[in-house]
Amino acid sequence: MSKLQTRFTEQVGIEVPLICGAMYPCSNPELIAAASEAGGIGIIQPISMMFVHDHKLREGIRYIKTLTDKPIGFNALVEASSEIYMNRMKNWVDIALEEGVRFFISALGAPDWVVEKVHAYGGIVYHDVTERKYAERALEAGVDGLISVNNRAGGHAGKKSPQELYDELGDLGVPLICAGGIGSEDKFIEALDMGFDGVQMGTRFIATTECQAHDDYKQAILEADARDIVLTEKISGVPVAVIKTPYVEKVGTKAGFIAKKLLKHPKGKHLMRTYYSLKSLFQLKNASLQGMNYKDYFQAGRSVAGIDRIEPAGDIIRRFAAAAREEAA
Template sequence: MLPPILQKLRIPVVGSPMFIVSGPELVIAQCKAGIVGSFPALNARERDGEPAMLDIWLTRIAEELDRHNQANPDRPAAPFAVNQIVHRSNARLDRDIEICHRHKVPIWITSLGARVEVNEAAHDCGGIALHDIINNAFARKAVEKGADGLIAVAAGAGGHAGPQSPFALIQEIRDWFDGPLLLSGAIATGRAVLAAQVMGADLAYIGSPFIATVEAHADPAYKRMICDSGAMDIVTSSLFTGVSGNYLAPSIRAAGMDPDRLDRADAETMNFSDASAKPKAWSQIWGAGQGIGAVRDVVPAGALVDRLAAEYDAARAAVPRD
């Protein structure tokens, strides 16, 4: 059974946190539209000596959602989530945990490592902790360390995608885990959201379609490339971060490289000490998942959620019933 905080969403969708792309504007728009909005804590950056931007962002999100709820008591906003990169190179982790704890962030999403103390901090302020994993072994470790729910990142997902079929991954996890389970991987339509539930997931975890939204912190050319590309334009490579991820081939070509002849990099090269997972020379190499063939226009995030909701309702109505 889902925890209460995830039970009253307009549709069973969490907007996934995207490096650089996700900020307060997108999160607020997603939450107002009725799905969970999220952002990586590391996206909130400030110069030395300036107030913590994460503190400023969380204050803004909470205040704007509170104003929305007061004005729309019959249509309250969905909760929001903050993603913590739990990697040894993330020098900000302890500070960001303290800020999120102080703001009582309702949903914590952890990536690249499961840490007991992060889950405990989430629970101590009344939140829940979801951990993203790419295989069943990592799923078991995350639950053992106190995660309340799991995000199964399957083949075809944007960012640091796993190699396994969603059918296999969800099946293996559901053999032993009956808690909250989200699925990530090429989900870009309401029909796909329903399919994720039929497979055994509780909610869909959607990222790439939200890159092509008005509120996303993405280069206009990036948004346009999402709209103009499809599954065949996605390349899987470990070169850019040290961990296997999915990227837009046209952006790799624009950087002067052949997407079919990329070197590999080791996970030891991953470094979040400066809030960046790749060198500046690769800053215009853009990630995306295989579901982008369903994205054709740059639209407000609310309009995208409207489309997903209409498709989801239509798909449910079309399912044969005895």
Template sequence: MSGQPTPTAFTRHTGAKVPLICGAMYPCSNPELIAAVSAAGGLGVVQPLSMIYVYKRDLRAGLREIKRVTDGPIGFNAIVEKSSKVYEDRMRKWVDVALDEGVRFFVTALGNPRWVVDAVHAVGGVVYHDVTERKWAQKALDGGVDGLICVNRRAGGHAGNQDPRALYESLADLGVPLVCAGGIGDERRFVEALDIGYAAVQLGTRFIASDECLAHNDYKRAIVGAKADDIVLSERISGVPVAVIETEYVRAIGTKAGPVARRLLKHPKAKHWMRAFYSLRSLWQLKNASLEGTSYKNYFQAGRSVDGIDAVEPAGTIVARYAAALVEAQTQPASPAKAGPAE
């Protein structure tokens, strides 16, 4: 690649050379993948449950392992929901470890990010928050965050319900960097998202289909072989719609939660216990499917970005190709606006 992409608000915030994030994924965020993305100029994000419980690393040791491979910036994913006091206490300790090890970019989700913001800002770091619509964006900004990860309807996992352009336009006046999350499986959509006005793009599914990701080859083959129409929303993992590949197993069991589960999820008291049950079960199911393949007949999370993924490649190659496409687009003469990019 000749030259570097033009800096954005995101790259100025983080020190990354390419406005590209390898999003935190349970259970697919292994240290080798995070290190490879950051070494190539992007920014890999640590998912602590994956680091500790899937890949059996002590968190501090895992962070140091990544830093031995690259001196590029890395991020840390802090889920800040308050459904479990034990989990919240652990997350506070994990954030302290990450800060102590020099991490300065944090992505929060599912709750009030204020305590993370206060801790991170105290050492000069920045916090972005996952949002799917404006009301959550405003709550996150009230909590002091510096940017927003804008999760659209093409994302894997818990997707939003708006197209990338519509979501951007609904948030563009908030005055903070916006990151496009969902549906980016090739260089064209990457460049188009930045043309819309996003300061960076977050990829997940694309990096599962990489050499460094330790997901089972069955999972990677399923991503390479899938098309956007093969992605369905299943309520059977966590009680709310999650984007997965429609495998034979998914077709056989359906995508709707059972009638008893639906009633319990709406009950003012029972819903908390039901969500905890779903959370624990999903951790087990997704881990087994990722590491052991289709023999477990479980779920492969993926987004509609599968449309642009046709091979398993080194993570560094992916980052370099995206960066080169962006540099080329930025050095071309201005052209009339394209109709409906990244929709």
């Protein structure tokens, strides 16, 4: 096999083992389509599609399919603490399946019902994990592969390095995707050489011409280095990787005393997470679309160190693929 032919590309039917990860609020249809059209695979983030980019889910999927006939994926966040949200997500998964989506990435909760629905259509499910115990639970539920989220990822990052995660998960017998810290060709090749079946990138795809994030957000990524990425509890109550902006420095990164108390309380935890979720939906959306004039939280991973220009998503994927082919020659 060449570096680009892996268990992941065979399962999903794509040319380049590279995922344009689902991002709230940055996953707009044009970006998803561009990643898939170039040979990787773009992932739909349903709340981003509907709440930020104003597409009804079914219409949005159909719009993407006018831009590419290549495979696309769907992000199913399993949040069992909210019955209303769970019912909506189940409906969204049904719509995606009806519209021909066959690759799904689940996260947070037990993916049992996602696997059951997707496998009934002959589809594939990968699950986000940060350590072995979560990987084993996901495999018990029947997932087909694992997204290994490391300590260099944006958003809710893991605690272990890419190598530590690969050493911990490599014997589980399913494809592994390296998620976090990939912003350049050499890091892409390094992950494949390590043994991963592919990579997932988010931050790199924000700094693209197709992404509809505000130019301030993109420029913040270009100007940031790995040391500018900090973890804040202010967005969701648990650490989230963001760029250290003047606003982040001003408000701090730790949840307040009352919030911490509620997050540890059996009933208060649900209330506080609901509050954080609603607050972050608006705050991240506004920062992404309005830029530095708003209270800005720009989510990003340590891969910012390898990002130095804004360019088309397809050019990134083609350049990464060419570098991997040259390395293997």
